[in-house]
Amino acid sequence: MPFLSTMSRTYTVDIKDDVWTVEVLHPKGEGKHGEVREAPIHPDAYPFLTRYFVARAQHVQRIGATTRALFLGNVATDGYLATNTVRLYAQRVSDDTGIDVDLRKCRRTHGQRLVDAKVPISVVSVVMGHASTRTTEQHYARVKHAVAVEEVTKTFNSLEEAPKETADVQMPTGFKIRLTSPSETP
Structure with a gap:
């Protein structure tokens, strides 16, 4: 669906089922x-x-640019942002906002927000353009420990009922069994 039109050129943000997507034509690490x-x-954006x-x-329109890039670079005809231009824009925003x-x-x-929303790490890795989940997990986002425990617990709870013997268990010295109800869990 064409979303923005200027100077006889159409810039496309695809909107399907109320979800916006954009094609990343020149990603970080392009060619490598x-x-x-x-x-x-x-959606927050x-x-x-x-x-x-x-x-x-x-x-x-005011500067007479001919670029088709969604975010303009310093030169009105080259089309794409250079790394230094991005840094310059970020610095301007920092200066203007104090953030x-x-x-x-x-x-x-x-x-991390995607992972926290329980999007599988393999999916997050793909949309971030990583060749493997290892890059995503090492440098960008990891499942938090509490979430991992919660997910494994859900899996255990969905398994067929196994006998749960707790009353007569002989624990080694120094170990205790602590029974808590779900409402008592932190």
Whole structure:
């Protein structure tokens, strides 16, 4: 679905079933490990992006730019952001807002929010453009320990009932069995 049109050029953010996606044509690590891919946009970004598209269209028209890039670089015709331009924009936002903008932390936050929402790490790895889940887990997002325990417990609870002998168990010295109800669990 065309979302934004300026100067006879159409920029596309695909909207399907109320989910926005954009194609990442020039990813970080392009030509090495970065993959061209479709990336879903978090719904929290929709209002900001809607305002951005309007401002972008006005800016492109005002400066007579011919770029098709969603986010403009320093040169109106080259189309894509250079790493230094991104750093410059982040610094401007930091200066204007007084908030330290660290783009690496933004990417990590995105990955961690997906994992915290229980999106499988293999899926998070793909949408982040990683070649393996190892990169995602080492540098961007990990399942938190409490969540892992909760998921394994759910699996155990869904297994066929096994006999649960606790009353007459002979525990080694120094060990105790503590029985708690689900409402007592922290």
